[in-house]
Amino acid sequence: MITTLLVANRGEIACRVMRTAKALGLKTVAVHSAIDRAARHVREADLAVDLGGAKPAESYLLVDKLIAAARASGAQAIHPGYGFLSENAGFARAVEDAGLIFLGPPASAIEAMGSKSAAKALMEEAGVPLVPGYHGEAQDLATFRAAAERIGYPVLLKAAAGGGGKGMKVVEREADLAEALASAQREAQAAFGDARMLIEKYLLKPRHVEIQVFADRHGNCLYLNERDCSIQRRHQKVVEEAPAPGLSPELRRAMGEAAVKAAQAIGYVGAGTVEFLLDERGDFYFMEMNTRLQVEHPVTEAITGLDLVAWQIRVARGEPLPITQEQVPLHGHAIEVRLYAEDPDNDFLPATGTLELYREPAPGPGRRVDSGVSEGDLVSPFYDPMLGKLIAWGETREEARQRLLAMLDETLVGGVKTNLAFLRRVLAHPAFASAELDTGFISRHQAVLLPLPGQLPEAFWQAAADAFIQSEASMCRADDPHSPWSARNGWRAGLGAETELHLVCNGSERKVRPSGRNQLQGENLVCPRQEGDTQVQYRLPAIRRGTTLYLEWQGELQAVSRFDPIAAVEASHGHQGGLTAPMSGSIVRVLVEAGQRVEAGTALVVVEAMKMEHSIRAPQAGVVKALFCAEGEQVSEGTTLVELEEA
Known part of the structure; x- marks a missing residue:
């Protein structure tokens, strides 16, 4: 009997699991680190248990604390989500030994497939092709x-x-x-x-195609079609879709049957994914099996109409699978994108900060958003930088693509750098529209997907000035429209009207006179433009948060603020010739010492953030003049770490 479910995870997957659990009448329990105390998954749970700490090793990876949290909250079952301990056989066994139900496969199956090395040996014995x-x-x-x-x-x-x-x-x-x-x-x-x-x-130009499998405790196992996850950066998926474009029914069946055979060979139970590399000739090679629910499971749910978390709960209760292989639906097409706090212009390095503005697209038929954040939340350097997922379904792939593009257009994020504009460019690219997919897609089309940042045009600065001066009204009196404090004309007591604004945006600054041609209406700036004999009005999202105006321009949200001379002076007083932290994180390795001579390309310092490492390398040969960091230290983006003197 399961009446209370603890989710041993955080972010969007915790929120998603709890949504289904509540729909089935279960009480939900969240766990959280010290810095996640006010996180969305905590707010949405019925109960919450504080694990303490900040890093995963101090919180979400502590097996004893998770089991103690389940006992204290009265939970009979634990859902591991994905990541963290979801594929840890020791955790699954500890849950079972504690008399609790683990919503995942048996520990023996995780041991067999959780190790990629052991899984490949097993597949080799079974005759499945290996890389x-x-x-x-x-x-x-x-x-x-x-x-x-x-x-x-x-x-x-x-x-x-x-x-x-x-x-x-x-x-x-x-x-x-x-x-x-x-x-x-x-x-x-x-x-x-x-x-x-x-x-x-390392194979060149392969497609990444995976099979969703599901097994119960009665010997039944089936595959729920496939997903194409070829669009990746830093070897991590960013766009997934189902079914895989161009896959024939015969190839789907062959890959599906191979995946089921793999699952049955280890006595698998629950949701799992068998991942393959598919070459241009149609040959497929086993990569690995993920013994958990995948990030991209919503696209499978969209084309089958099934709730995989509900299936996990029912299988954990001992119920058989409700359908047979012949009854597995395949309706239409679904595409998912992952919205990350990261900087695509800086090798997709993770970004941190406060979500000063966060707007999700409106729900509707064929539109789904799975997110784990809300406006005002903090994106810390300790966890995966994914904010959420946008999923669109359509009768055809093109219908799903167009619907997802519309959802991306409705999404607004300010205060933290994201990959939102990058995702728009991927979906809008002709090669993606034509389903020309492989794992080298991003690098091959890098010039279009990752264009070099250009200067903002005069039209932008004019729109920014008009929106900025008019948005000042939000901080003025609203109860007396005749009061000078409610004016939008730049009037100041004892001074002349402010006719010029000194604005800063994206590292550039400009002095601009508001024209009044562009009018702020609610949270949109209406911009009239003469195109031939026709006047067209463009509506640009323009939202004020404190001293910052977020103005969308050519698909990207730009943060506009007044020029601060004091901040500019402080920023210019950094260490000359210093190499700075490209992201907020912790120093895991200092590889040099003061006075050491280094060659160009030498790794000097290693910074870790959101479970990924980045090496700070010498841009040219030189001598390490000074070090401003130590191993274990937390640093902020832009902090000088090493001062290098050219040889």
């Missing part, structure tokens, strides 16, 4: 170097116990192997508590 590689127990550098020489560069290092791009590195040449292996092992240890790695041949 050439090494999946053994030896973890020393010499073993990996020998394996890389045998299979040939480029090679791919992967964490044996995890997923989501954590602990994954492409190595192009032997000289980079040692550093990449050490970094991948640290990432894997931090994210999954397991530093074991495997290595395999």
